[in-house]
Amino acid sequence: MKKADIFEFYRRLAEANPAPQTELAYGNDYQLLVAVTLSAQSTDVGVNKATRRLFQEVTTPAQMVALGEEGLKQHIKTIGLFNAKAKNVIALSEILVRDFDGQVPRDRDLLTTLPGVGRKTANVVMNTAFGAETFAVDTHIFRVGNRTGLAPGKTVLAVEAKLEKGTPAPFRRDAHHWLILHGRYICKARRPECWRCPVADLCRFKPKTPPLAAKSVAAAP
The missing domain is CATH 1.10.340.30 (Hypothetical protein; domain 2)
Structure with a gap:
């Protein structure tokens, strides 16, 4: 993914969720x-x-x-x-x-x-x-990094290194939260919901998934 596309990728995720947080509950x-x-x-x-x-x-x-x-x-x-x-x-x-x-x-x-x-x-x-600018690569981020072309790599460390190198300064603090949430709720493992993805046009994943209704209509005789 080109630098300009990477910036736009994060910009859109940030626009949709300006203050992303972990979904784990904790007090300290x-x-x-x-x-x-x-x-x-x-x-x-x-x-x-x-x-x-x-x-x-x-x-x-x-x-x-x-x-x-x-x-x-x-x-x-x-x-x-x-x-x-x-x-x-x-x-x-x-x-x-x-x-x-x-x-x-x-x-x-x-x-x-x-x-x-x-x-x-x-x-x-x-x-x-x-508040450190670290990138915690779990299965969601590994999938999103490779599927979209944002940070392709064969190993978790390779994906982390790509994110570390390629993520622009304004987005580094919250990047891993945006990517985890994107992978968890939109860019899902079995059936990515491309039809409602805010960065679908920037993504290198070619067989874009249509909505279920559209898929059913297309399959009808």
């Missing part, structure tokens, strides 16, 4: 870190249901450690991989208490040393909690 930086860690291979909706009561009880790493692994499991047992996630959340909470005075470090490299925190999770926390 620590709860955000926990929520993003729990969201791996799970939906934001599912995580929010699991953490609704948890976050009423637990607002700090020390409180999470006091709750314990078994207590945490009772709150998050409805989400995928809850056993491993509970173990990681307790372990990272212990480290935050011991090494960081209970605070979430404002450093991506330090964040990725925590149990269960990979580069994507660290990028989300750095961006959402601390």
Whole structure:
């Protein structure tokens, strides 16, 4: 995608949603870190249901450690991989208490040393909690980057590098939110809703998907 088209791509997404936010529910930086860690291979909706009561009880790493692994499991047992996630959340909470005075470090490299925190999770926390211009490439952004031609790449790191290099300054802070939401609600995996996409004319995806009604009419004898 050409530079001018990339700028216009983001401009339209920004116009449609001037202040995009994560759909994970949280009350502070620590709860955000926990929520993003729990969201791996799970939906934001599912995580929010699991953490609704948890976050009423637990607002700090020390409180999470006091709750314990078994207590945490009772709150998050409805989400995928809850056993491993509970173990990681307790372990990272212990480290935050011991090494960081209970605070979430404002450093991506330090964040990725925590149990269960990979580069994507660290990028989300750095961006959402601390305003860093990071690009957290999940399945939605990977798909949008490749399908549209915005940031093609064979790996997550390749797509992240393309976004890092090609995203214009006015849009860097919120870019990953716009792309995630676009992939989640419009540029869907199985059937992208091209007929209502605000950037369809800029997108390199050729077999544009028609509305269901139009498709039915076209298929009629």
